[in-house]
Amino acid sequence: MYDIVIAGDFFPGRDQEAYNPFSEEMTQFFRESDYVVLNLEAPLTDRGEPISKTGPNLRMNPGFAKVLKESGVDCVCLANNHIRDFGDVGLEDTIKHCQEAGLDIVGGGVNSEEARKPLIKEIGGQKIAFLNHCEREFSIAGKNKAGANPFDTIQVYYDIAALKDKVDKTIVIYHGGLEHQHLPTPEMVKAFRYMIDLGADAIAAHHMHVYSGYEVYKGKPIYYGLGNFFFKLNVKNKEGWFKGLTLKLSIGADSITGTCYPTLIKTNMTSVDFVDRSSHGDIDRHMCEINELIQNPELFAKYWEEKYLSIGDKTIRVLLAKSRNHSRLMKVLGVKPRLSPHRLNIFLNTVRCETHRAKLEDILEQRQPEKSDFFHIKSLYSILYVLGKG
Numbered sequence: 001m002y003d004i005v006i007a008g009d010f011f012p013g014r015d016q017e018a019y020n021p022f023s024e025e026m027t028q029f030f031r032e033s034d035y036v037v038l039n040l041e042a043p044l045t046d047r048g049e050p051i052s053k054t055g056p057n058l059r060m061n062p063g064f065a066k067v068l069k070e071s072g073v074d075c076v077c078l079a080n081n082h083i084r085d086f087g088d089v090g091l092e093d094t095i096k097h098c099q100e101a102g103l104d105i106v107g108g109g110v111n112s113e114e115a116r117k118p119l120i121k122e123i124g125g126q127k128i129a130f131l132n133h134c135e136r137e138f139s140i141a142g143k144n145k146a147g148a149n150p151f152d153t154i155q156v157y158y159d160i161a162a163l164k165d166k167v168d169k170t171i172v173i174y175h176g177g178l179e180h181q182h183l184p185t186p187e188m189v190k191a192f193r194y195m196i197d198l199g200a201d202a203i204a205a206h207h208m209h210v211y212s213g214y215e216v217y218k219g220k221p222i223y224y225g226l227g228n229f230f231f232k233l234n235v236k237n238k239e240g241w242f243k244g245l246t247l248k249l250s251i252g253a254d255s256i257t258g259t260c261y262p263t264l265i266k267t268n269m270t271s272v273d274f275v276d277r278s279s280h281g282d283i284d285r286h287m288c289e290i291n292e293l294i295q296n297p298e299l300f301a302k303y304w305e306e307k308y309l310s311i312g313d314k315t316i317r318v319l320l321a322k323s324r325n326h327s328r329l330m331k332v333l334g335v336k337p338r339l340s341p342h343r344l345n346i347f348l349n350t351v352r353c354e355t356h357r358a359k360l361e362d363i364l365e366q367r368q369p370e371k372s373d374f375f376h377i378k379s380l381y382s383i384l385y386v387l388g389k390g
Contacts, residue, residue, distance in 0.1 A: 002124025005030065006173065006247045007038035008206040008226035009080070010068075011058060011233065013269075015046070018063025021230050022071050023273035026263075030072025033248070035123050037106075037130065038068070038229055039175065039206050040076035040083070045093035048086035050372040053138035056233075057085040057372065062093065065101035075119065078108025079134040079148040080175040080207065084141075087370070091146040107132025107149045107173070108141070115141040115149040118163060118170075124251065126168035131159055131200075134207070135176035151176065153191065160198040169251060174205040177225060178307075180238060182210050182290055184224035186304060189294065196220045201256050204247055210240035211283075213290030214258065221258040223247055224294070230265055230272040242267070243275070243283065260287075313337060319347075 012021055022030070030036045042058035044065050050057035068076065076098060084091055091108060098105050109115035119130040133151035134140070141147030151174065163170050172195055177184055184192075184205070192203050196217050204223040205212070212225025227244035235241050242265040250257050262275035262283045275283065293300050316337040321327035330337070339347065350356045 001250055001252045002034040002126075004123065004128070004171065004249045004251065005033040005036045006171075006204045006223075006226065006249065007036070007263075008229040008244050008246075009039050009041040009209070009231050010076075010229050011041040011082075011231045012060055012064060013232035014058065014060075016061060016232075018061045018067050020067050020071060021232075021271045023271060025274055026272065027071050029246075029261075029274075033072070035075070035121065035128075036073045037075040037077060037173065038073055039080055039173075040078060040094070041080055041231065042082045043084070043086050043090035043094045044097040045086055045090040047093060048089040051085060051087050051138060052369045052372050053085070055081075058082045059086050059090060062097040065097040065103055069101045069103055073103065075104035075106060075121075075130070077132045077173050077175070078105055079115070079132040079150075079173075080107075081134060081137040081139050081148075083108050084139040084147040088146040106130045107134070107175075108147065109149075110141075110146045112141040112143055112145075112147075112149070115147060116155065116159070118159065120163075120167060126251070126253075127166070128251075129163045129167040129170045130173060131156070131163075131170065132173045133175070148175075151191070153194070156195060157198055160195065160200055164199050169201045169256065170199060171249070172200045172203045174203060175207045177205060177208040177212070179207070179209055180240065181208055181307070182212055182225070182240070182286075183293060183300070183303060184212055186300070188224060189300075192222050192224070193217050196222065202249055202258065209238070211243060211245045211262075211287070213287050213294050214260070215291060215294060221249070221256065223258060223260070228265065229263065232265075232269045241265070244272075246274075 042060045044062045045059050046062060078094065083094065092110060095105060104119055106119035107115065109117065121128050132149060133156065134148045136150045139148045140150040160170060177188055195203060202221050204226060206226045208225045209228050210225065211227035214221065214223045226247060228241060229244050229246065244263045245260040246263050248259045248261065250259065262280060263272055264275045265272050293303060313336065316339060317330050318327055320337050321330060350360050
């Protein structure tokens with residue numbers, strides 16, 4: 001029997017000097033485990049320019065590679081939505097600094113072929129394959145572009161099948177889901193069970209910034225969200241941000257079981273430690289509630305129907321806004337986003353039809369600038385437009 005530990009998102013702050021945020025107990029836990037993996041939620045670089053994207057551009061001091069290695073971390077996942085935030089050079093630096101520190105990497109590379117490669121390690125006398133995927137945001141690799149390994153249903157079939165006779169166990173680590181939601185999306189549940197059907201032995205996910213539930217499907221554990229491990233970023237009114245799960249997979253010759261250890265980011269965001277045992281009960285009860293919803297198809301579908309209904313106006317507003325400031329001003333002024341039946345049908349057909357969606361994706365990628373573009377005069381025009389409509 002041997003243990004593989006998987007932790008969630010790690011980001012120790014923008015452009016800060018390297019420091020050790022792990023408690024002594026956490027460091028001891030890592031060092032006593034056979035293999036430790038966590039998600040590196042930003043490139044290790046002090047070079048490059050921020051790419052054009054939605055959301056913040058994150059990076060961390062290259063010195064954190066050494067901090068992670070000395071704290072007992074063995075491998076970092078690169079398949080996430082921030083790893084390409086500073087372009088090719090940012091990811092190339094990340095690979096270089098990880099190699100120099102002695103960290104294994106998975107899920108990212110200088111091109112899509114490299115990013116797709118599994119990591120195969122001998123642990124406890126067995127060959128273990130790690131596959132790392134993320135949802136398709138602005139970080140994914142291309143034929144001639146460094147980045148993360150995107151999740152693709154067809155490719156994952158071939159990847160798992162190719163490993164079947166080469167390794168003893170295949171572990172999939174996935175980055176995706178709807179942020180700040182404790183429940184996995186219906187698409188995640190469907191995809192994760194499918195990967196178990198294909199031959200994966202365990203699946204763990206992160207990205208949602210809050211922990212989620214788990215299930216044992218056909219004897220194999222699926223953990224739908226580990227939440228933040230240590231994520232130092234200014235947040236408001238997001239209590240779940242500070243609590244995460246660190247997963248320990250105990251693996252035998254013919255068995256694999258999981259145990260979750262709740263973790264807590266200190267309120268001043270200087271360190272992370274295990275949650276006091278007296279507080280485990282509340283988290284355990286909450287996870288049981290989440291698990292029951294996942295296993296109840298009717299309640300699970302109803303939850304997401306109501307959730308999407310509640311965020312419908314915000315989603316349409318973002319789609320229709322001419323800039324971020326335009327969107328914020330529409331919200332402040334209480335402008336209700338409206339779609340004509342014709343426009344609604346155009347949107348729906350474009351995102352629902354596979355061919356139209358692929359066409360639109362290619363067209364938009366051709367027009368997207370590589371570097372971040374800050375709005376100046378465009379924002380002014382947007383404000384005047386909204387005031388005129390108001």
